[in-house]
Amino acid sequence: MAVQRWEDDVEVFECGSSFNENKGNVVAYGTIVSDGGPNVMLHNAPLGEGNLKVSVDVVLQEEAKLPIPLKSGPTVMVDAVGTVVGWPKELVTFSTTKKKEKPKPLFAILEVPDEKNKFKKVESALPMPCKFLYSYVVRLMTEEETIPIEFDEAMFGRNVSTSLLREDVMRCMEMREIGSRQILVYMGYIYKYLKETNRAEYVSFVDPNKIPAAQDGSTSSQHIANQLKASNGDRICLIPYNTGYHWILTVINEDKDTIYLLDSMGNRNRDDTWKTTVCNGVRTYLCMRGNPKRSTFKQLTGNLKQQGCVECGYCVMRYMKEIVECEDLQLERKFAGYVKNQYYTRHNMMK
Incomplete structure (x- = not known):
């Protein structure tokens, strides 16, 4: 083929x-x-x-x-x-004409000594579950194969599914830049953890694929409002968002009066358009409930930062993990103070 x-x-x-x-x-x-x-x-x-x-x-x-x-x-x-x-x-x-390359034979990459050594080095540093997955996609999964994943309907209030490509898994295991598919799958893992610990009613999620696909801020705001409504609103809401070149995590608290921002690059990547989009989405939801109050926007600074230039997606996943593992969900207490020159290590992110 x-x-x-x-x-x-x-x-x-x-x-x-x-x-x-x-x-x-x-x-x-x-x-x-x-x-x-x-x-x-x-x-x-x-x-x-x-x-x-x-x-x-x-x-x-x-x-x-x-x-x-x-x-x-x-x-x-x-x-x-x-x-x-x-x-x-x-x-x-x-949309653009590109020169077609001759397809490489299956697993040719493993026949190159340098590449083979790279895979062994990556594999040796992975936790055991990740090691098995990485070994499978490198040695057995072909480029046209996908891993189909379906999410619990209760997670988003509707049927959502995605598929991971071979490259998606390899990027994640090799700590290269990742996108919305990998983050969405990790959110599914977090939701499964919440269900197993009987805490799923305390946290809701917004599909990160929906925000970049929107053509304007009003569409994104309406989607956020609809997601809050679908989750009955009385829980914190986690929204991974890509500014176009950088992943950040937005968290809406239970009372919908405070919106928090966690950024692995500190104050460097403030996005006023996104701030307006989220505030409008929360206000639209509150108007649906007959309570059109305004929300305040706070950037939390007690979070660890990224060391390099591609770890922002991994930091967002780590922030979500730390939030759901916190029993009282008090973000201002969890990420209190100001953290300077403290970073996540590869080991932290793979835990």
Whole structure:
């Protein structure tokens, strides 16, 4: 089977149209994972001839229908962000022309001594569960394979699923820059921990894929309001957010009168637009409940920071872990004071 290398900025068009007929009918941008074939599977079902496997990255038309609906999965684009879906070849095009490379043979990377030594070094530093996962994806998982993951419906108040690519797992295990898919899966792990400890009713989450996909601040604000409503509101809410180049964690307290910000680079990356977006979302939710009070915005400074330039996503995951493990959920006490020149180590982040 010929597997096309990942290509960014792929345009996918609405089912029933073609890009020759309607150039403006782009519904999303994504990444081609596999160029298909007679034996290619998609979430344990045949992909079908004439279809590609596409990872949905950015949605332009949220209510557009998927041309190949997933079994017990999303049916519209807004719910498919971060998910690998099937798409007819004739409705996919590249926004830029790139020179195609000859596909490398499977596991060729392990035949290069330097690369093999790198994998062994990474593997030796991982905790045992991560070691098994890393070993599996490096040695056995092919580039076109994905790991499908479905989340508890109660976590977001709706059905949410995603798929991890081989590269997604390798990036995380090798402590390279990560994106919303890895953070979303970690949030699912945290939710499972909360359920097992009978504390799921104290914490709610906002899907990080929803915020970057929004086209304007008002749409993001409405999504935050809807998520607070879906979780019944009486709990803290964790919102990982990417400013475009940096991950931060926003936390809305139980009473919705205070919004906290945890930033692994201190005060360096203040985002006033995001502050307005969150405050408007909370205010919209409170207006739904007949209590249109204003919330205050506070940046907590007692959190450990990142050492390098790519650890912000890992810091956000670590902050969420520390918050849910804190029994009284008093963030101002948990992250009190000002921490200077104290950083998370690789060992801290992998615990």
